[in-house]
Amino acid sequence: GQNIDQPTEMTATEGAIVQINCTYQTSGFNGLFWYQQHAGEAPTFLSYNVLDGLEEKGRFSSFLSRSKGYSYLLLKELQMKDSASYLCAVNRITGGGNKLTFGTGTQLKVEL
Amino acid sequence: NAGVTQTPKFRVLKTGQSMTLLCAQDMNHEYMYWYRQDPGMGLRLIHYSVGEGTTAKGEVPDGYNVSRLKKQNFLLGLESAAPSQTSVYFCASSPSPYRAPNQPQHFGDGTRLSIL
Numbered sequence: 504g505q506n507i508d509q510p511t512e513m514t515a516t517e518g519a520i521v522q523i524n525c526t527y528q529t530s531g532f533n534g535l536f537w538y539q540q541h542a543g544e545a546p547t548f549l550s551y552n553v554l555d556g557l558e559e560k561g562r563f564s565s566f567l568s569r570s571k572g573y574s575y576l577l578l579k580e581l582q583m584k585d586s587a588s589y590l591c592a593v594n595r596i597t598g599g600g601n602k603l604t605f606g607t608g609t610q611l612k613v614e615l
Numbered sequence: 616n617a618g619v620t621q622t623p624k625f626r627v628l629k630t631g632q633s634m635t636l637l638c639a640q641d642m643n644h645e646y647m648y649w650y651r652q653d654p655g656m657g658l659r660l661i662h663y664s665v666g667e668g669t670t671a672k673g674e675v676p677d678g679y680n681v682s683r684l685k686k687q688n689f690l691l692g693l694e695s696a697a698p699s700q701t702s703v704y705f706c707a708s709s710p711s712p713y714r715a716p717n718q719p720q721h722f723g724d725g726t727r728l729s730i731l
Binding site for chain 2: 533534536538544545546547548551553590592594601602603604605606607608
């Protein structure tokens with residue numbers, strides 16, 4: 504089986520930096536995705552990590568440590584529009600092929 | 616550039632009724648997926664397809680059937696709807712993860728289904 508844990512809720516201030524953590528336990532690991540989902544909308548892709556280290560994309564960065572089963576999403580210069588749910592998803596190779604398993608999401612609220 | 620299109624967007628059913636949710640993608644993706652999203656549960660995979668004419672069970676397949684007669688379409692059927700199937704259903708598509716593991720799944724806007 505597998506287990507993906509991320510905090511349920513976080514609150515941060517506009518202009519600040521926030522780090523959303525994700526820990527996982529899985530076999531057949533084949534990469535980790537972060538998605539953003541605004542209320543009532545579809546999830547949209549933010550980042551992908553398969554090797555250890557930091558991937559930077561503008562205000563968003565994502566880090567992976569495969570040995571620790573740990574990833575984080577770093578959001579800089581927070582804006583009100585960043586208020587959304589952030590989903591961590593682990594890709595794994597199974598007997599049935601590649602499958603993506605999602606965490607329950609972290610609801611981020613950005614305040615003035 | 617439509618991407619992934621789901622119909623309908625909203626639907627209310629009575630217990631025991633049947634219906635089909637439609638998903639279409641115009642990105643020539645091999646893989647297609649159906650998920651349900653419930654509060655506190657995250658996205659859970661119902662069924663998926665690795666190509667035209669193929670389907671496979673996901674994490675929560677009971678009570679659902681699927682068909683992939685054409686590469687661009689993936690249908691999700693509820694034969695006899697139950698209140699426990701009240702949820703938001705998302706369809707997604709992607710290139711083959713074996714060929715392009717770094718390519719994300721692209722999601723439709725969802726179908727909000729209520730079973731009374």
